[in-house]
Amino acid sequence: MGxxxxxxxxxxxxxxxxxKDLYENSSEAKEMVKMAEEAAEVKLSDIMFNGxxxxxxxxxxxxxxxxxxxxxxASLIRKVNPDMAAGHSxxxxxxxxxxxxxxxxxxVKLVRTRGKAMLQSGIEQPGTxxxxxxxxxxxxxxxxxxASQFGxxxxxxxxxxxxxxxxxxxxxxxxxxxxAKKAGAKLVKELVVSGAFHSPLMASAKNELKLKLDSTQFxxxxxxxxxxVTAKPVTDPVExxxxxxxxxxxxxxxxxxxxxxISDGADEFVEIGPGKVLQGLIKKINxxxxxxGIDKFTDLERFI
Numbered sequence: 133m134g135x136x137x138x139x140x141x142x143x144x145x146x147x148x149x150x151x152k153d154l155y156e157n158s159s160e161a162k163e164m165v166k167m168a169e170e171a172a173e174v175k176l177s178d179i180m181f182n183g184x185x186x187x188x189x190x191x192x193x194x195x196x197x198x199x200x201x202x203x204x205x206a207s208l209i210r211k212v213n214p215d216m217a218a219g220h221s222x223x224x225x226x227x228x229x230x231x232x233x234x235x236x237x238x239x240v241k242l243v244r245t246r247g248k249a250m251l252q253s254g255i256e257q258p259g260t261x262x263x264x265x266x267x268x269x270x271x272x273x274x275x276x277x278x279a280s281q282f283g284x285x286x287x288x289x290x291x292x293x294x295x296x297x298x299x300x301x302x303x304x305x306x307x308x309x310x311x312a313k314k315a316g317a318k319l320v321k322e323l324v325v326s327g328a329f330h331s332p333l334m335a336s337a338k339n340e341l342k343l344k345l346d347s348t349q350f351x352x353x354x355x356x357x358x359x360x361v362t363a364k365p366v367t368d369p370v371e372x373x374x375x376x377x378x379x380x381x382x383x384x385x386x387x388x389x390x391x392x393x394i395s396d397g398a399d400e401f402v403e404i405g406p407g408k409v410l411q412g413l414i415k416k417i418n419x420x421x422x423x424x425g426i427d428k429f430t431d432l433e434r435f436i
Contacts, residue, residue, distance in 0.1 A: 135215035135396070135397040135399065135400075136214050136398070136401075137215065137216045137393050137398040138216075138227065138402050138404050139217065139218050139223070139410050139414070140202045140206075140218070140219035140224070140227050140404055140405050140410075141198060141202065141223050141405045141409055141410055142219065142220035142222040142384075143195060143198065143221060144407075145405060145409055146189065147406060147407070148180075148182070148183035148185055148188060150197065150198075150201050151165075151181070152180070153430075154205065154208070154429050155181070156429075157429045158204075160204075164207065164236065165177050165200065167237055167240070168196065168200045171238075171240035171244070172240050172244040174193070176193070176200060179193055180200075180201070190251070191254070192244070192247035195244070195246060195250075196240060196243050196247060198226075198405060198406060199222060199243045200240070201406050202219075202404050202405030202406075203226050203230070203236060203239075205404045206230045207236075209426075209436065210435065211436065212435050214355060215355060216355055216356050216393055216396065217230050217231055217357050218358040218389050220384060220409075221329070221330070221360060221379070222243065224357065225242060225243050225246075226405065228353070230357075231353035231354055231357050231367070232354040232355075233351055233352070234372075241344070241348070242345065242376075246337070246380075249337035250326075250329065250334060250337045252336070252340075253333065253335070254325075254326040254328070254333075257336070258301075258328075259284075259302060259305070259331060260299075260300075260302050260306075260325065260328060261288060261322070261329065262308070262309050263295065263319070264297070264298060265294060266319060267316070269287070269290060269296055272287060272296050272308075272312060273287055275311045275312050275315060276298060276304075278307075278308075279307035279311055282306075283301030284300040284301045284328075284332055285301065285304030285305050285331070286299060286300060286332075286383065287383050288328075288384065289330065290383060290387050290388065291413050292387050292416040292417050293387065294318075297323070299328045299331040299333075301333065329380075330380070330383055332381050334381050337380050338377055341376070341377055341380060342377045345373045345376060350373055352367050352368065353367035354367075355367075359372075360382070360386070360389070361378045362375065363385040363388035363389040363391075363392050364392060387413075387417055390414055394421060399422060400421065400422040400423075400424075401421060402426060403423070403424070403426070405426075
């Protein structure tokens with residue numbers, strides 16, 4: 133028998149109006165929004181439901197908004213129990229709540245702290261990110277090593293074959309972009325971001341997040357969550373905390389994560405949260421597995 137995996141999206145999946153239908157159709161969703169707003173100390177629903185788009189894409193708002201949307205959806209699923217879970221960057225927190233490794237209210241506080249700390253790191257240590265399409269990962273690592281003489285730059289997201297994101301200081305990223313173009317990358321595009329996520333420039337955010345992680349109760353996960361940092365399953369609370377801290381300055385090994393989940397028996401992936409980005413990446417990693425998504429209340433029909 134195959135296994136089902138729940139996967140949770142990260143930053144960039146947000147849109148104005150997200151989760152509004154969940155709020156309007158479910159008393160449980162209403163209660164979770166209320167709890168999240170209390171924990172985050174911000175009126176998330178106003179920004180999620182009505183915008184503006186600029187307000188919603190601020191890192192310290194985006195992260196709790198996507199997390200809240202994803203976890204509400206997961207909590208409304210009744211008929212399906214996942215065998216394993218994973219999340220892309222921020223989405224790892226949603227996956228950990230799904231696994232029972234951390235309580236919802238505590239996770240909201242963590243995600244809010246993470247978003248604010250990452251935003252502040254981006255102000256203190258300005259940086260940028262760029263997508264590199266149609267280029268070998270080993271070659272891109274070598275390109276980043278060469279370009280790092282101009283400023284910190286490293287691979288930040290190994291998303292799928294031929295799609296990698298680099299991150300670091302502006303000068304380092306620009307140099308790596310030029311080198312990758314000259315070496316034959318099909319497309320190199322700078323991203324509109326507020327900081328150099330998953331790079332050493334997030335060091336101060338990593339330190340701030342550690343303080344919050346240390347004071348948060350974690351539990352042994354009921355199902356394994358495949359960590360971004362190692363691409364391997366984890367259930368131990370001490371290891372989970374360590375990996376969440378490291379995640380801020382280390383690459384997201386998404387392609388390897390999905391391959392490992394498939395090797396461990398996953399043949400169906402359900403993306404839970406806004407958008408369809410992860411479904412697209414998974415299909416590029418392995419077109420033979422089944423993928424689907426739950427974003428709207430109507431998508432829940434076969435699960436409740």
